[in-house]
Amino acid sequence: MVDLQGRLSKHRAVLAAVSAMVAAIVARPLSERSAPNRGLQIQRRLADTEIDSLRKDRLAGRTIAQLANMYSIHRTTVLSLLKRAGGVANIVIH
Secondary structure, three states: OOOOOOOOOOOOHHHHHHHHHHHHHHHHHHHHHHOOOOOOOOOOOOOHHHHHHHHHHHHHHOHHHHHHHHHHHHHHHHHHHHHHHOOOOOOOOO
16 A cells, blocks of 8 residues: 555655556557457447348348348347338248
């Protein structure tokens, strides 16, 4: 713990240690300082033409899982888009 008012007996030693750590971090290249890529999710928005194609593909007999893979979106997103595009999400395809 660093006491900025100087009440701790080792405040100079703590300040020196923290300063040394900061200097070591700043001396490293920026690429080494940044956090590693943890596989953040990419937000994918479909254009109106893609939503229309999605709807046509569903009417043509493709399953929700197939559509999700084809358009690189989640199954629940497929269902949501199909419901907004005319309610073809729940059609039964034989």
